Amino acid sequence: MVEENRPAFAAERRERILELVRANGTMSLRDIAVKVHASEVTVRRDVRALEAEGLVDRRRGGVALPGRVGHEQSYAGRSGRCAAEKAAIAASAARLVRPGDAVTIGPGTTTEALARELASRTDITVVTNSLRVAEALAGASGVEVVVTGGTVYGPARALVGAAAEQSLKGLRVTRAFLSGNGVSAERGLSTPNPAVAGVDAALAACAEETVVLADHTKVGADTMVATVPPEGIAHLVTDSSADPEVLMTLEETGALVHVAVVARERGQ
Numbered sequence: 001m002v003e004e005n006r007p008a009f010a011a012e013r014r015e016r017i018l019e020l021v022r023a024n025g026t027m028s029l030r031d032i033a034v035k036v037h038a039s040e041v042t043v044r045r046d047v048r049a050l051e052a053e054g055l056v057d058r059r060r061g062g063v064a065l066p067g068r069v070g071h072e073q074s075y076a077g078r079s080g081r082c083a084a085e086k087a088a089i090a091a092s093a094a095r096l097v098r099p100g101d102a103v104t105i106g107p108g109t110t111t112e113a114l115a116r117e118l119a120s121r122t123d124i125t126v127v128t129n130s131l132r133v134a135e136a137l138a139g140a141s142g143v144e145v146v147v148t149g150g151t152v153y154g155p156a157r158a159l160v161g162a163a164a165e166q167s168l169k170g171l172r173v174t175r176a177f178l179s180g181n182g183v184s185a186e187r188g189l190s191t192p193n194p195a196v197a198g199v200d201a202a203l204a205a206c207a208e209e210t211v212v213l214a215d216h217t218k219v220g221a222d223t224m225v226a227t228v229p230p231e232g233i234a235h236l237v238t239d240s241s242a243d244p245e246v247l248m249t250l251e252e253t254g255a256l257v258h259v260a261v262v263a264r265e266r267g268q
Contacts, residue, residue, distance in 0.1 A: 011224070013038060014046045017063075021056055026064040045222065052181040052221035053192055054081070081109075082215040085239040088260035089213050090114040093177060093237045096211060099123040101174045104203040105133050107158035107196065108179030110213040112136055118143060127171060127206070129159040129199050153195055160195035168202040176207035178228065182221030183214045183236065185249035189228040190221075197225035209234035212255075216241035219250075230255070 016036050021027055033043045047063050050056045057066045090113035097103060100123055105111050107130035115136035118124065122142030128134055129148040137145045150164030178200055180189040189212050191197045204210045204227065212233050219242040230253040237258045238247070247257050 010046070010222075013042075014050055017043065017046055018050060018055055021063055021065055026059065026062055028062040032063065045220065048217070048219075048221040049182055049223055052218045052223055058217070082217060082239075084262045085215040085241070085260070086110045086113045088239060088262045089215060089237050090117045092258050092260040093211060093213050093235075094118055094121075096175060096235065097121065097124060101125070102127065102172075104128065104168070104171075104173050104176040104206050105130060106176070106178040106180075106200050106203050107131075107133070107156045108213070110179045110215065111177055114177055114213065125173075127168070127173060127203075129164050129203070131157045131159070148199070150199070153193070156193070156196050158196060158199070160199050164199045165202040168199075168206055171206045173207050174209075175234075176204045176210045177213060178204060178210060179213050180218070180223075180227060182218050182223040183212050183233070183250070184220055184222045184246065185230050185253050187222050187226045188230040188233055190223040190226045192223045192225065194225050197227045200227040204228045204232065211235040211237065213237050214242075215239055216243070219243055220246040 013036050017032055020032060020035055029040050029043050033040045047056060047058055051058050056063050086109060089110055093114050094117035097118060102125040105115060105126055105128045112132040115133040119137055119140040125144040126137055127146040129150060134145055134147050137143050148159050148164040148167040150159030151161040153160045178189060180191045182190045191200060210228050210233055216239050219238055233255045236250055236255045237260060239260050239262060251257055
């Protein structure tokens with residue numbers, strides 16, 4: 001079917017997949033493909049997008065509910081997902097920050113982990129719209145923290161809106177560190193919320209280059225609103241469980257891919 005890959009139908013197809021998984025608990029990709037009249041490749045891409053939003057969990061050859069109620073996963077719930085991978089990604093990304101740097105950091109559980117890594121640094125400036133990032137750096141004597149204005153968006157623990165975007169205009173920093181909910185070679189970095197997307201784009205616009213922090217559940221996922229185009233991603237920091245084919249396509253767009261090694265993989 002030609003229509004199965006058209007963006008206009010993607011949201012409807014993903015909603016149908018979510019309905020099927022909610023009704024059955026677990027399903028194979030093959031069964032889902034039959035039900036939604038799409039290829040397994042298309043369904044796999046849809047499942048990645050749904051997993052990036054915390055709506056389903058991928059299993060070997062299939063998909064399952066993550067064991068929660070409600071449409072949008074809580075911030076605390078996202079914090080517990082892939083915690084070891086996020087810690088490794090944060091440690092790797094922190095090596096891209098040097099004394100004297102000014103950086104922007106967007107909202108997210110992985111960027112919050114990055115902020116904790118930077119708390120012991122000296123002579124850096126962090127501009128952020130993330131309440132959790134600001135809190136993690138509040139006691140860091142060597143870090144100057146600049147928080148944007150804006151309206152609080154609770155699920156992301158972030159400041160959003162025109163005031164947040166306006167406060168970033170005219171700034172220039174070395175790097176922007178963003179997380180989002182999906183990253184692909186086709187659309188770059190994306191997020192399901194337009195308000196969050198607007199500030200993510202503004203944080204990136206301030207920077208000489210953008211660094212995306214994305215665990216394997218987000219690599220290859222494509223959510224509703226694109227924030228940074230593929231060619232605008234200078235670095236992608238992920239973990240070793242990310243799909244190598246997707247990483248290769250991202251490298252072809254110009255991103256330098258850093259694969260962080262999780263502590264358990266080092267035998268620690």
